[in-house]
Each structure stands twice: as C-alpha cells, then as structure tokens.
Amino acid sequence: MERRKYIVIPCLTCAFVLIFFVFQTDVNEFSFSEVFDNSMKNERTTKRTSTKNTSFSFKGKNLPVLSKKVGNEPTTKIFLKHTKLNFTTKGRRISTIHPTRSSPKQTKFNFTSKGMRISTTKGMTISTTKGMTNSTTKVMTIFTTKGVTISTLNPAISAVRNNSNNNTHFLCPNFMGGFGNMMFQFAAHFGVAMSKGMQVIVANKSELNRVFKLEDIDIRNNIDICKTFISRGEKQNCAYDKNILNFNNSQNIRLGQYLQSWKYFYDFRSQLRKQFTFRDLLLQEAKSKIVQTVKRFNIGSTRDITLVGVHVRRGDMVNHKFGYNIATPEYLTKAVQYYKSKYKNIIFIIASQDIPWTKANMPNNTNVEYLDSPKREIIVATLSLCNHTITTVGSFSWWIGWLTGGEVMYFKWPAKEGSGLRKQYSKDFSDFYYPGWIGM
Incomplete structure (x- = not known):
C-alpha cells in the first residue's frame, strides 16, 4: 500500500503540470x-x-x-x-x-x-x-x-541554397566602362541567369555592390575563377543578340561586352529592380536633397508638386570621333515644354557635366534645381526619386530613366549616321530604348 502512494503522487503532480501547460497555451x-x-x-x-x-x-x-x-x-x-x-x-x-x-x-x-x-x-x-x-x-x-x-x-536561388549536391553553374560579368555600362552588364547577366537557373558572381569590392543591395548574388572577395569561364561575345554593343545565349546551364559563362539592350532582362524586370535598391546611406542623402529642394521652392504641398529629373550628358561626347550625337537645345526645350503642358507645380532637378551650357539652354520661367554632387551614385539615386525623367544620351541617362519610371523622354538620334557607333545599334534603335519611352 505504501508503495502505491509513492507512485500515485508523482503521477498526479505530472497531470496537474500538464493541465496547467495546456490551458496556458493559445491554440x-x-x-x-x-x-x-x-x-x-x-x-x-x-x-x-x-x-x-x-x-x-x-x-x-x-x-x-x-x-x-x-x-x-x-x-x-x-x-x-x-x-x-x-x-x-x-x-x-x-x-x-x-x-x-x-x-x-x-x-x-x-x-x-x-x-x-x-x-x-x-x-x-x-x-x-x-x-x-x-x-x-x-x-x-x-x-x-x-x-x-x-x-x-526564386527557383534558381532556391536550387543553389537547398541542394547540397547542386550542380548550378555561374555567369560572371566582366565590368568595363562607366557606371551605366556596368549596370547594363550586370542586368544582362542577371536576366540570363534567371532564365537558365544559374547564379551571378560579383566581386565584393565592385562599385555595383558598394552602391546597391545586391540580393541572392554570389558575392566573393576573390573572383579569379571567372578567368576560367567560357567567353561569349555579342555581335552589337547596343542591340539584342539572341545567338549569344545559345548555351546550356551546365557551363560557366562570361558574356561580353556591353550588352546594352533591355531585351536581355525584360522578363525579370521586377526582380532586377529589387537588385538595384540603393544602400541606406546613399538613399538617405538623396532623399534629403529632394526634401530641401521642395521646401526651397514652396510652390504647393508635396502631393501637388511634380519632380522631373534631367540628366544632360556632354563632356567627352562633344566632337567625339566614334560618332556620338549630343542632345540639342531644341530637344531640351521641347522636352521641358512637354512636361509643363501636362503637369502643374513642376520642379526640374538637373545634373550635368556642363552646367554653364545647360543653364544657357534651359527655357526661362522654369523652376530649376541643379545638383552639385560630384558623386555619380548620388546623382542617379537623387534623380531616380523624381516622378519623370528627361534623358539625353548615354547609358547613365538610360538607367536614371529606367529606375525612375513615370514618363521618360529620350533624344531619338544618339549616333551619327554612317559612324562606327551607329553600327552598334539595331536598325530603329528599338533594341536599346525601352518600350513606352517618348522619343523627340
């Protein structure tokens, strides 16, 4: 009898603890x-x-x-x-x-x-x-x-992360040229990688990784392995070349050279926008410039103001032997008038390598703010916060328009006829300029 007491008491204790635990739990x-x-x-x-x-x-x-x-x-x-x-x-x-x-x-x-x-x-x-x-x-x-x-x-990244025996292969951009060129090279590799279930390798010290929060990208301190990859060259620098993509995902590939066509990444444009998310400090500085500009003009509430970013590219393109056309004063005037005819309380925020020329050719009676930052990442981050964009020529202008969205104006004739540069574009420039943009 005494032995049964010793057994029953612990059992009852366990039962009370168990009931207390159950009723304290939110089902x-x-x-x-x-x-x-x-x-x-x-x-x-x-x-x-x-x-x-x-x-x-x-x-x-x-x-x-x-x-x-x-x-x-x-x-x-x-x-x-x-x-x-x-x-x-x-x-x-x-x-x-x-x-x-x-x-x-x-x-x-x-x-x-x-x-x-x-x-x-x-x-x-x-x-x-x-x-x-x-x-x-x-x-x-x-x-x-x-x-x-x-x-x-996404499916490609999921395969890489979860398959302990994964056989995923890689694409590695060979970054060259300016910031806009590098954005095109990354975007093309990213789009191709997404379509083929591959991964993109980017150096940790690369400028794009410094500016953007690249996500689900293979960021490496050492990318010497890329030198062993198979190189595939494009036919034209500013046109879509479908033949460059004739490879399977069992190979490690480097695509070249400039890859300046939206067709390489259009199907994955929403994913690419996430890749091109500015790092917090850059975005904070850009937002600060926008807020200061709006307060300075004091022409209405923030909701009633329309911001139009303007990038004027001149510099090394003026009298360049390769065949660059620079945007004309007439183009700038028409583009400004287009927005003024559609929107009220407009502020034009302008970045240019040639501020004196731009000031001399901007239409009068226009609210204008000139960016004084020499850092190109601050320029692109600030202008991308606007509602609309006036681009001129070059890949840097192109990406400002793409990141901004809204209505994007572009100069229709970026290359002189018969020049070496003109041969790099498709017949009507449609492989280069984004669908829905307005050419003048």
Whole structure:
C-alpha cells in the first residue's frame, strides 16, 4: 500500500503540470523559433523516413529575402532565427496526441518559389485539450520582428541554397566602362541567369555592390575563377543578340561586352529592380536633397508638386570621333515644354557635366534645381526619386530613366549616321530604348 502512494503522487503532480501547460497555451498561436533552430542543427542526423507533405500558402505583404551577407550567415539561418509562425487552421477536428510526442521535431522545411512546404513523417498534429484541426491547414502567415512577410527565394536561388549536391553553374560579368555600362552588364547577366537557373558572381569590392543591395548574388572577395569561364561575345554593343545565349546551364559563362539592350532582362524586370535598391546611406542623402529642394521652392504641398529629373550628358561626347550625337537645345526645350503642358507645380532637378551650357539652354520661367554632387551614385539615386525623367544620351541617362519610371523622354538620334557607333545599334534603335519611352 505504501508503495502505491509513492507512485500515485508523482503521477498526479505530472497531470496537474500538464493541465496547467495546456490551458496556458493559445491554440491559435505557436512560436516555433527554437524548435526550428534545433531542427536545422539536427537535420543531418534526422532519419528521413516518410513521404506525406502538407503545403502552405503565404499571406501578407512581400519583401525581398534577407541579404546573404547579413551577419555573415546564410539567409535561411537568419530567417529562422527571426521568424514567428502563426497557424490558421480549418478542417475537421482530430483527437489529441500525447504531449510528449513532439511533431515539430519531425518537421523539415523546404523553400520553394511559390511558398514554404512543410513535410512531416506523419503529417503535422498538435496536442490540445480543446481540439485542433488536422494537417489540412490552408494559410500560414509569417510575421517577422517588423511585422511583415518575407518572400521566398526564386527557383534558381532556391536550387543553389537547398541542394547540397547542386550542380548550378555561374555567369560572371566582366565590368568595363562607366557606371551605366556596368549596370547594363550586370542586368544582362542577371536576366540570363534567371532564365537558365544559374547564379551571378560579383566581386565584393565592385562599385555595383558598394552602391546597391545586391540580393541572392554570389558575392566573393576573390573572383579569379571567372578567368576560367567560357567567353561569349555579342555581335552589337547596343542591340539584342539572341545567338549569344545559345548555351546550356551546365557551363560557366562570361558574356561580353556591353550588352546594352533591355531585351536581355525584360522578363525579370521586377526582380532586377529589387537588385538595384540603393544602400541606406546613399538613399538617405538623396532623399534629403529632394526634401530641401521642395521646401526651397514652396510652390504647393508635396502631393501637388511634380519632380522631373534631367540628366544632360556632354563632356567627352562633344566632337567625339566614334560618332556620338549630343542632345540639342531644341530637344531640351521641347522636352521641358512637354512636361509643363501636362503637369502643374513642376520642379526640374538637373545634373550635368556642363552646367554653364545647360543653364544657357534651359527655357526661362522654369523652376530649376541643379545638383552639385560630384558623386555619380548620388546623382542617379537623387534623380531616380523624381516622378519623370528627361534623358539625353548615354547609358547613365538610360538607367536614371529606367529606375525612375513615370514618363521618360529620350533624344531619338544618339549616333551619327554612317559612324562606327551607329553600327552598334539595331536598325530603329528599338533594341536599346525601352518600350513606352517618348522619343523627340
């Protein structure tokens, strides 16, 4: 009899603790951060035995995935450390299971391009005295520490990150020329990599990596491996060459040279815009310049003002033997008048290598602000915050217009007929100038 007392008392204690734990738990919200971390650490030692999968969809506002370089840890590791999962369930009720059977320990996470798939050996079940729905869960909302949703990786990046035996091959830009040229070279390689399920390699010290938050790009301190890649040259520098893309993704490739056509990356333009996100300090300085300009003119509320960025390229293009045409005073006047006829309270924010010429040829009675920054990254960041753009010639102007959006004006004749430069464009320049832009 005495022996039975010693057995019953501990059992009753366990029962009270268990009941207290269950009723203190919110059945609609479970924080699995620590479980996920442990699951990731033990993944290699976990026996993979079964096959039943449960799919979940995402709900909320998408943001780019965390940078590969944050904290010198892989994206997936940081994602799990800072993620809290709320499960919204529907379906039939199921019986509770023993509280000591921890199904999250059997959970494996696989990232896909359309969401997150959770696989368990027996389906996911959660114990509760109040009843819980089964593993036909339909919605998963992911809340970060900032309360917004994080998007999953694209298919190519997902393959690289999740396949321990991946055979993914690489594209490596050979950056040359000015900042606008480098943006074209990166954009073309990025578009091709996305279409072929490959990865882009960029040097850590490259100017593009210094200016932009390049995400899901293979950033390396040493890119000597790129010297061993197969080179494929384009037929024309400012026209689309489909033959340059006649290779499969089982090769490491360098494309050349200038690749100045929107057709190389048009299908992945939204992903490219995320790549060309300015680093915080640059963006902060650019925004400060915009705010100061608007306050100085004091011509209406911020919502009523239209900002038009103007980039005037002259400098080395004036009298260049290769055949550059520079924008004329007549073009500048027509472009300014176009916007003034459509919008009110306009401020033109101008950047140029030749401020005296620009001031002499800007139409009178126009609100004008001239940028005095010599840094090209500050120029492109500031002008890209405007509503519309007047470009002149050159790749730098081109990218200001592309990043800005809105209505973009361009000078229709960037090359002299019969010149070496003219031969680098397609017949009607349509491979170079972006669809929907307005030529004058």
